[in-house]
Amino acid sequence: MAQPSGIHARRAALKMLDAVLRRGETLEQAAPGALRDVRKAPDQALAKAIVGEALRWLTDLDALIDSATKNPLPDDAKPRSVLRLMLAQSLRLETPPHAVIATGLPLLAGGPRRLAHGVFSTLMKREVTLPEAPTLPERFQERWDGMAHGLVQPPEVDLHLKDEGQTDQWQAKLGGESFASGHVRMPRGTPIEQVEGYDEGAWWVQDLAAQLPTRLLGDGAGKHALDLCAAPGGKTMALSASGWKVTALDISKRRLGVLKDNLKRTGLKASPLRADALTWEPKHQFDAILLDAPCTATGTCRRHPDVLHRIGPRQIAEMVEIQRALIEKAAGWLKSGGTLIYAVCSLEPEEGEEQADWINDTFGLTPAPIQGVELPASLEPTPEGWLRTHPGMLREKGGLDGFFVGRWTKSVR
Numbered sequence: 274m275a276q277p278s279g280i281h282a283r284r285a286a287l288k289m290l291d292a293v294l295r296r297g298e299t300l301e302q303a304a305p306g307a308l309r310d311v312r313k314a315p316d317q318a319l320a321k322a323i324v325g326e327a328l329r330w331l332t333d334l335d336a337l338i339d340s341a342t343k344n345p346l347p348d349d350a351k352p353r354s355v356l357r358l359m360l361a362q363s364l365r366l367e368t369p370p371h372a373v374i375a376t377g378l379p380l381l382a383g384g385p386r387r388l389a390h391g392v393f394s395t396l397m398k399r400e401v402t403l404p405e406a407p408t409l410p411e412r413f414q415e416r417w418d419g420m421a422h423g424l425v426q427p428p429e430v431d432l433h434l435k436d437e438g439q440t441d442q443w444q445a446k447l448g449g450e451s452f453a454s455g456h457v458r459m460p461r462g463t464p465i466e467q468v469e470g471y472d473e474g475a476w477w478v479q480d481l482a483a484q485l486p487t488r489l490l491g492d493g494a495g496k497h498a499l500d501l502c503a504a505p506g507g508k509t510m511a512l513s514a515s516g517w518k519v520t521a522l523d524i525s526k527r528r529l530g531v532l533k534d535n536l537k538r539t540g541l542k543a544s545p546l547r548a549d550a551l552t553w554e555p556k557h558q559f560d561a562i563l564l565d566a567p568c569t570a571t572g573t574c575r576r577h578p579d580v581l582h583r584i585g586p587r588q589i590a591e592m593v594e595i596q597r598a599l600i601e602k603a604a605g606w607l608k609s610g611g612t613l614i615y616a617v618c619s620l621e622p623e624e625g626e627e628q629a630d631w632i633n634d635t636f637g638l639t640p641a642p643i644q645g646v647e648l649p650a651s652l653e654p655t656p657e658g659w660l661r662t663h664p665g666m667l668r669e670k671g672g673l674d675g676f677f678v679g680r681w682t683k684s685v686r
């Protein structure tokens with residue numbers, strides 16, 4: 274029997290949802306396999322949009338499903354997953370109900386199609402809607418004011434300009450908005466590789482929050498920085514563009530390959546180095562070390578909503594251990610008078626604020642509080658002099674990733 278058009282995209286969305294919720298994979302890990310049979314780029318984009326909406330609104334979609342079933346479907350039941358995708362299309366992507374049904378029910382071939390049809394139809398008849406903002410895991414909801422509102426839509430696209438001095442020109446050329454020198458924000462869904470300046474490497478994509486850690490090191494004037502967890506190189510490029518001589522170290526061959534491609538496209542210079550920072554020994558100390566540490570990445574939930582459901586205490590504790598081991602190395606490789614930046618794209622205080630306290634207590638480094646003037650307008654450092662961002666910030670301008678950044682110097686002896 275001929276399959277309705279669009280079924281491949283929905284099947285791929287179901288595979289991705291399953292990989293995230295049942296196997297704890299990231300969407301990035303799940304996508305290549307799930308999308309293998311989806312040839313056309315618009316269908317691939319559709320599959321990603323459906324699963325993205327389902328993950329962002331999961332708690333609310335589940336509440337709707339539960340409101341229309343006598344006995345709650347198990348969390349990992351296939352009909353629940355199919356219904357999540359069907360409702361995400363109907364309530365978020367404005368797909369007409371007949372198209373949702375025609376492409377959704379075949380996913381349950383040989384299974385409880387009537388049940389899914391019944392639940393979906395009941396909810397459509399009730400004209401159900403979603404809340405103003407998604408319901409998030411409690412720890413986020415309680416901690417980060419307005420965060421849920423930052424997740425209503427997928428984020429816009431931030432560009433980091435190679436030449437900060439040309440911010441006005443690029444903003445005028447590209448038609449975006451700029452919130453800091455060297456930054457331009459473009460509308461969500463902008464086809465990046467077709468935007469002026471991509472081929473010539475005049476900018477790279479980097480969320481505004483992720484642009485901040487390197488700014489806090491200032492101008493390099495030829496001094497030597499170690500970018501300790503460097504790939505795919507967003508911060509390496511920023512350091513190089515600010516005049517630092519950069520050693521860009523990363524353990525991942527694949528990600529380091531992307532870093533090299535990025536350097537090639539932008540024409541910026543750095544020395545890529547594949548090594549495990551936990552066993553590597555440098556030949557000299559550094560004027561600055563940027564430790565953009567591996568983390569749970571919950572701060573990137575606007576773009577990677579899988580983190581809302583994959584990350585719990587076990588993953589956080591694992592990351593805390595790795596981060597501490599890396600911090601210890603970095604602290605030992607800093608010259609007297611040198612500067613350490615510790616950054617994580619995490620919303621978990623254990624990986625951010627608590628790590629900063631631990632650094633203060635452990636290494637005899639001097640905190641170098643971040644000043645308001647170093648940050649884009651409308652962002653302020655915390656009273657302790659850290660930088661903390663989350664998706665509820667700059668909400669009226671399109672939001673921000675979650676980041677924690679701290680800065681220390683090593684006293685001159």
Ligand SMILES: C[S@@+](CC[C@H](N)C(=O)[O-])C[C@H]1O[C@@H](n2cnc3c(N)ncnc32)[C@H](O)[C@@H]1O
Pocket residue numbers: 501502503504505506507508509522523524525528548549550551565566567568
């Ligand atoms: C948050 S990402 C870095 C992002 C990068 N700074 C940027 O702005 O594009 C963390 C990186 O740490 C690397 N990493 C994890 N453990 C490492 C280790 N033991 N030694 C070196 N790199 C490591 C990962 O491969 C990953 O690329």
